[in-house]
């Protein structure tokens with residue numbers, strides 16, 4: 001691809017979603033990540049995250065080895081009732097590629113995604129990271145970003161990876177954009193140095209993630225309750241899917257169609273995970289309660305594992321999830337069929 005055909009992509013937010021998107025897009029496009037803090041700050045916000053096998057495989061393909069992630073394999077998940085009686089045990093499978101569900105340190109995942117996005121070893125051009133850049137306004141039609149200190153950036157595409165309080169989301173959806181609301185659920189985190197309590201918020205489901213020259217990914221698009229520990233997984237899958245759908249885009253005029261295909265695949269999957277989290281938390285509406293079948297952990301995890309786009313840039317992979325259809329171990333997407341490995 002000629003240099004002229006590479007899109008200028010601006011990513012707002014250097015968290016897990018932003019860096020994953022940068023890592024997957026740098027092969028074909030010129031990517032700049034704009035982060036309001038410094039990336040060193042991310043090392044302080046550390047805890048173990050569960051990473052499902054499909055995302056584990058993505059991380060490996062991006063060059064992150066298990067020892068770098070300080071990965072510990074997760075073999076079983078046990079479900080308990082309110083009295084502590086175990087009522088469900090779900091074995092975590094190891095895929096033929098060796099990927100499995102793992103626990104990994106958040107700071108390590110961030111560090112390895114940063115290396116994948118900016119390292120010299122990767123394909124294409126290393127992404128540029130600009131720290132201490134706080135975005136204050138977005139023009140989604142013209143692809144213009146303005147910063148708190150008066151600077152202006154212009155791109156062919158703006159990716160909003162700016163988390164649960166995303167301003168890119170507001171720019172895309174306008175006054176009807178849902179805001180992060182307290183769910184009534186809290187997470188208690190205890191580290192060697194300090195105990196911490198998070199009040200967990202989630203964001204109502206959105207059918208639309210893109211408008212003009214902007215699209216949202218990660219928590220900006222689908223902040224979910226942490227019952228299944230899937231927020232980071234969805235964020236990394238978003239990056240992989242964007243890389244796939246934008247891999248053959250050579251002009252800004254092709255973007256709307258590519259973004260439409262991206263959101264068609266990803267919105268359905270994110271909604272499936274969000275609804276499951278709300279169902280398990282007992283936070284669904286009366287109407288939903290009546291229409292939904294009882295939650296089935298095994299069936300849900302089978303759907304979670306069936307994901308991905310089939311891989312751009314030579315990565316093989318699983319297909320389908322909520323965006324495709326599955327039958328007999330094969331999952332279909334866009335007329336292609338891959339074996340679910």
Ligand SMILES: Cc1cc2nc3c(=O)[nH]c(=O)nc-3n(C[C@H](O)[C@H](O)[C@H](O)COP(=O)(O)OP(=O)(O)OC[C@H]3O[C@@H](n4cnc5c(N)ncnc54)[C@H](O)[C@@H]3O)c2cc1C
Pocket residue numbers: 012013014015016017018034035036037048049050051133134135136161162163164166167187189198217218219220226228229230231232233234235
């Ligand atoms: C306690 C806890 C435990 C969790 N455990 C798991 C788990 O086990 N497994 C799992 O998969 N997920 C887990 N999650 C969820 C996971 O952490 C999130 O889903 C994921 O980090 C979202 O990444 P993100 O990049 O979309 O958002 P963020 O990590 O919020 O990143 C957004 C970035 O955008 C930047 N930004 C925001 N606004 C601006 C602006 N105006 N200008 C410039 N930059 C801006 C922010 O500084 C930030 O760096 C957990 C979450 C919590 C709170």
